[in-house]
Amino acid sequence: MCPLWILTTTLCLLSKFTVSTRELLPTPPLPLLPLPSFSQLKWQQREIIMFFHFGVNTFTDSEWGTGHENPAIFDPVGLDANQWVSAAVNAGVSLVILTAKHHDGFCLWPSKYTRHSVSSSPWKNGNGDVVRELVTAAKAAGIDAGLYLSPWDRHDRRYGRDLPYGSIREIWFDGAKGSNAPNMSYYFTDWFAMVKALQASINIFSDAGPDVRWVGGETGSAGSTCWSTINRTSLSIGNATIVDYLNTGDPKGTDWLPPECDVSIRAGWFWHKSQSPKKLSELLEIYYNSVGRNCLLLLNVPPNSTGLISETDVHRLREFRAAIDTIFSTNLAEKCFIKASSQRGGKGGGFGPENVLDGDHLWTYWAPRDDEDVKEHWIEIRGFGAEAGEGLRFNVIRIQEAIGLGQRIKRHEIYVNGKRVAKGTTVGYKRLYRLEGGMVQGQVVRIRVRESKGVPLISSIGLHFDPFWHPNGQQLT
Known part of the structure; x- marks a missing residue:
């Protein structure tokens, strides 16, 4: 049996050692609210993600469709989503976003709520699903997929999504609406709640978040002052008077809502035969002014009417990634x-x-x-x-x-x-x-x-x- 004095002495020494150890270990600094969520941190670390603008506009040489296009024009006979994803992966991209429905209302998935979709096109005899093909290709390549939806519908106000596509990492709500469009109120609050109920880990993009905000322009440039914090109560979707506020954020903001810079590799968002990709020097300028200013860069690379990323764009993407690696691989x-x-x-x-x-x-x-x-x-x-x-x-x-x-x-x-x-x-x-x-x-x-x-x-x-x-x-x- 251990004598009492030995036990007492040992406990005192252990107590003294414990206190001394605690005194030697400084506490970390307190967090400064607001803070990013886990999904927002993961999103920020991607640095560059990719947009695919694709739809009836690809076949009409237009940017904003009328909603009266004949679905028969949509026939990308060589469509290969694996080629799209391969171009993204080779550019170091880990998330790709598809314009599942643009302002014209044409759905790239077979929806039971409208005939203005791929099901009415000659592509794959009306049995195709671009959304499905992209999500499948992304999963096979080990990267994530996201979807763009425009609430403004120039064909039919009703639209829906009735097929499950698995995990979607970002959903992009466009706030654009034509000046002559009907004054229709969108139920963004309800839509956001539904999206979060279906997948809590998703990041929702819009002019007002709730997870990612628009940077306020489409040149790929953030403000030289750019806070991830902002006041969501001061934001509203489609409000042109807040673009400067979106661009710079707010040092006193109560919400963590980091900005996303969207820009196209070409002059237009959709593919046009007459256009070419931006020069490497332009893309690097965009990188420094977006990723280099506390933003994430969303780079649009539009598939052509054959259903492929044009080789000139693929080549420029390779150059862009090689240049970034050359610059930053050595510190x-x-x-x-x-x-x-x-x-x-x-x-x-x-x-x-x-x-x-x-x-x-x-x-x-x-x-x-x-x-x-x-x-x-x-x-x-x-x-x-x-x-x-x-x-x-x-x-x-x-x-x-x-x-x-x-x-x-x-x-x-x-x-x-x-x-x-x-x-x-x-x-x-x-x-x-x-x-x-x-x-x-x-x-x-x-x-x-x-x-x-x-x-x-x-x-x-x-x-x-x-x-x-x-x-x-x-x-x-």
């Missing part, structure tokens, strides 16, 4: 020293600046001390050859916040060798700067957070070289 900062103005919990506390160079861009982060007397924080990257005068060659700087704990940074500046090379407001999931002066060669890069909501939490920093960026005719070698 020069990974081979550097890193230090910060302060560190929560001190050295070894788990919130050190080294976290910004690991592979986790979401849940590991640098957190400075929560000191009310300190109004400004900084983190610095210094090359190993800095003392010898060697410099890092780069022209792109990447900053990412730990948005799982809220969006915080309101104003920041970037210095190379003491000279300011960039300044901005929000960061969010990802902020990218292509330096206006072109390539720089420097030893010390310092990011100064001038203003933030609570302490800033930076999850990742990158220094990259973009060989496709030629400001003012500068040629990079």
